[in-house]
Amino acid sequence: MPTMPSAHRSQWPVWLCWLAMVLDGFDLVVLGTVIPTLIKTGELGFDAVGATFAATISLVGVGLGALFIAPLSDTFGRRKLLIACVAGFSIFTIGVAFAPNVAVFSVLRLLAGLGLGACLPAALAYMNDYAPAGSAGKSTTRTMTGYHVGAVATALLAILIVPNWRLMFIIGGAAGLVLLPFLWAKLPESLREAAPGASSQPTKAPAAVVPSAESSQAAPKTGFRDLLQKPYPLVAVGIGIASFMGLLLVYGLNTWLPQLMAAAGYPVSTGLTLLLVLNLGAVAGLFLAGFLADKHGTKKIVLLWFGLSAVLLAILSVKIPNEFLLNAAVFVTGIFVFSSQVLVYAWVSQLFPPRLRGTALGFAAGVGRLGAIVGPAVTGTLVAANIAYPAGFYVFAIAGLLAVAALVLVPREVKTAVANVLAGR
Numbered sequence: 001m002p003t004m005p006s007a008h009r010s011q012w013p014v015w016l017c018w019l020a021m022v023l024d025g026f027d028l029v030v031l032g033t034v035i036p037t038l039i040k041t042g043e044l045g046f047d048a049v050g051a052t053f054a055a056t057i058s059l060v061g062v063g064l065g066a067l068f069i070a071p072l073s074d075t076f077g078r079r080k081l082l083i084a085c086v087a088g089f090s091i092f093t094i095g096v097a098f099a100p101n102v103a104v105f106s107v108l109r110l111l112a113g114l115g116l117g118a119c120l121p122a123a124l125a126y127m128n129d130y131a132p133a134g135s136a137g138k139s140t141t142r143t144m145t146g147y148h149v150g151a152v153a154t155a156l157l158a159i160l161i162v163p164n165w166r167l168m169f170i171i172g173g174a175a176g177l178v179l180l181p182f183l184w185a186k187l188p189e190s191l192r193e194a195a196p197g198a199s200s201q202p203t204k205a206p207a208a209v210v211p212s213a214e215s216s217q218a219a220p221k222t223g224f225r226d227l228l229q230k231p232y233p234l235v236a237v238g239i240g241i242a243s244f245m246g247l248l249l250v251y252g253l254n255t256w257l258p259q260l261m262a263a264a265g266y267p268v269s270t271g272l273t274l275l276l277v278l279n280l281g282a283v284a285g286l287f288l289a290g291f292l293a294d295k296h297g298t299k300k301i302v303l304l305w306f307g308l309s310a311v312l313l314a315i316l317s318v319k320i321p322n323e324f325l326l327n328a329a330v331f332v333t334g335i336f337v338f339s340s341q342v343l344v345y346a347w348v349s350q351l352f353p354p355r356l357r358g359t360a361l362g363f364a365a366g367v368g369r370l371g372a373i374v375g376p377a378v379t380g381t382l383v384a385a386n387i388a389y390p391a392g393f394y395v396f397a398i399a400g401l402l403a404v405a406a407l408v409l410v411p412r413e414v415k416t417a418v419a420n421v422l423a424g425r
Helices: 012-041 048-076 078-096 102-130 136-161 165-186 224-228 232-263 268-296 298-315 323-351 354-384 388-408 417-424
Strands: none
Touching: 012 048, 012 078, 012 102, 012 136, 012 165, 012 232, 012 268, 048 078, 048 102, 048 232, 048 354, 078 102, 078 165, 102 136, 102 323, 102 354, 136 165, 136 268, 136 323, 232 268, 232 298, 232 323, 232 354, 232 388, 268 298, 268 323, 298 323, 298 388, 323 354, 323 388, 354 388
16 A cells, blocks of 8 residues: 655545545435424425335435445546545535425435445545555544534534425535535545556655555556455455445434334434434544554454444333433444444455455445445334334344354455455456
8 A cells, every 4th residue: 555654644635535424424314304304294295105215215326326436436536536426416415405206305315325325435445545554444433433423413403403404405415515626626636546657646745655566557447356356255245244234224223213212202302312412422433443443453343343233222122211321322322333334444445455445345335335225224114114113223233243243254354365366367
């Protein structure tokens, strides 16, 4: 991996990728904040079935973007893809605010999801190209704090302005449009892309960029077929299952937690507050998870994190009458549930070489988005059948245990990965 002395590293890429993740965090919870209002008022023709369809089709777009658009960052560059994705997401998100019915609402969410789905893998690949060696855990989790800061800000915004759900989407899309000129002006090509030729380096970057042996060669075309070559198939299967379960938890909880709590007998306002608390816990968990992963190894920490997530989610199936204890339980659950999935991304960045990083992260995120579709869909079905509480939390706990089982099979590291793939060519 190309490296640069920390003294010469610009902070612009760090903050810009972080802000791109803030947009992803907005998208993570915005439906969860407006669904109760849309179902209650029936506006645009929404009911529980319509809300489930909108949540599902949104995630189909995100999954397609992660699987088929994100790998283009390995071919055309992280910077170009990030800019294009943020632009597309912003325009279509503003369009959602003016949707006349459920169908148009859902189509616009699908189109916005295409850009957003590729944004996360491209941003994480960029940051892991840019980060100092040995800091993949902290680099990934630090960037992903933006994901949950965005979710927290969106939940807080919803408390202030919902039931004005249209304004939620206008603000989210406008934020992306504001970010665009900064991405264009201040985001250089990643060090991986700059290394092969001095002329492609950012003008302010010093000549201290040291390309790896791999990056000194012309970059070969990459694709998902590379993940089928030894020693990657077992790694890809384990990571794919864990990512599926991880995003099932992330999206299932963020989309339906307010409704689950309402089904348990808590006030709607309490459900929105708990959504905020859940994501505050996620931000705290990301800092802790990244530090421990770099210190003790990502595999140990991600297994521990998913295991504790399963236990804590099972505990939430029991109604907690004390408000302080309820908030504390949800906060601690947030610490482990969301950083579990981010640790999967950090591990992917360590297991795969730089030239495959965007493809591998796109695969993990794309397969994970299938879980993101299943989570809200299954939970929405339980809500429609009036059995969401406590059954929804049982489903989430089982997903955490299945992630643990899948990751046990993945080796801690693949030292010969680059050599084996190149030899296969």
